[in-house]
Amino acid sequence: MKEIKSLKDVKDFEIKKERLFYSATHEEIKCGATTDIYFIKTMEILRHLGVAGKRVVAEVFARKSGILCGLEEVLNLLKDKNIEIYAIPEGETFNPKETILRIIGPYEEFGIYETALLGILAQSSGWATAARECREAAKDKMFICFGARHVHPAVAPVMERAAIVGGASNASCILAAKILGRQPSGTIPHAAILIAGDTVTVAKAYDEIMPPDSPRIILVDTFKDEAEEALNVAEALKGALEGVRLDTPSERGGVTKELVNEVRHRLNQKGYKNVKIFVSGGLTPDKIRELSEAGADAFGVGSYISGASPIDMTMDIKMVDGVPVAKRGRIPGLIDNPKLKRVK
Structure with missing residues (x-):
């Protein structure tokens, strides 16, 4: 696909009538x-003035602290360009106004990509930062990102990859896991139990037909009291049962520390101390800490990560032909950061 460099290119750019989704393709982003559009107009002006090829240094900083994510996509976006790129490592923490990315080269090589690269970093870093907060709350316990259902499918793999960069143990989205060279995590939804009509029936079928590496973790909140159903499933699967999942809806009070504590004690009393308790449904870092203390062993986190706000990113031109520059309110010249490493 031809690179857009002028207003004529914009005018000539056509969208296929049979387009199925409104998300951008890889080729359209590239x-x-x-x-x-104002970056295209900028290039028209700079070419007209004969200065589009001036060597500049641009720096990216964030408005608040977070975890950097999205760097690999930025490098793929700019990999064919005649520029140098310096960045802090993906997964590294950053502070407000800290330089996290520096680009050196002719402005015409990268100027039109400012929108895309800032969006990549802002959104991915927001997701990764939320995941890091969950990781700190869960400590060394497993937590899986369940957020794909809360975002457009075009960006679901981006979000779940960012969650793993931030500290999630794995992703439920098939494509996200495959991109990372993993197998996706997940067992069954309520739909399977509702259609079959009985939790124990589904649990037995799951154990019979699923491959050995598929964890035997069964939902126990669909029809009956969670503690009762946990024991029913444990009796049916015996030693094969690895865990039970509590996903009690908000209409029933959600998953509480009291519920987790009761299920844990009832399982222990019947000799099922090895059965883990997996919890999900509206979890936040505070909720994770609370349920972890009550006895929860693993967590599924969705909307807290998927709904995280992007971290506002800004790119400034700081040098032009070796001369320090800046807009009013900013200090001219480079803002050094010893964490920056050349990545291109």
């Missing part, structure tokens, strides 16, 4: 179709 050609510059997702940029703000």
Whole structure:
């Protein structure tokens, strides 16, 4: 796909009538179709003035602290360009106004990609930061990202990859896990039990037909009291049962520390101390800490990660032909950061 470099290119850019989804394709992102139009107008002006090829240094900083994510996509976006890129490592923490990315080269090589690269970093870093908060709350216990259902499918793998960069143990989205060279995590939804009509029936079928490496973790909140159903499933599967999942809806009070504590004690009393308790449903870092103390062993986190706000990113031109520059309110010249390493 031809790279968009001028207003004529914008005018000539056509969308296929049979387009199925409104998300940008890889080719559309790479050609510059997702940029703000004023960067194209900027290039028209700079070419007209004969200064589009001036060597500049641009720096990216964030408005608040977080975890950097999205760097690999930025490098893929700019991999064919005649520029140098310095960045802090993906997964590294950053502070407000800290330089997290520096680009050196002719402005015409990368100027039109400002919109895309800032969006990549802002959104991915927001997701990764939320995941890091969950990781700190869960400590060394497992937590899986369940957030794909809360975002557009085009970005679900991006979100779940960012969650893993931030500290999630794994992802439930098939594509996200495959991109990372993993197998996705997950067992069954309520739909299977509702259609079959009985939790124990589904649990037995799951144990019979699923491969050995598929964890035997069964939902126990669909029809009956969670503690009662946990024991029913444990009796049916015996030693094969690895865990029970509590996903009690908010209409029934959600998963509480009292519920987790009761299920844990009742399982222990019947000799099922090895059966883990997996909890999900509206979890936040505070809730994770609370349920972990009550006896929960693993967590499924969705909307707290998927709904995280992007971390506002800004890119400033700081040098032009070796001369320090800045807009009013900013200090001209480079803002050094010893964590920056050349990545391109």
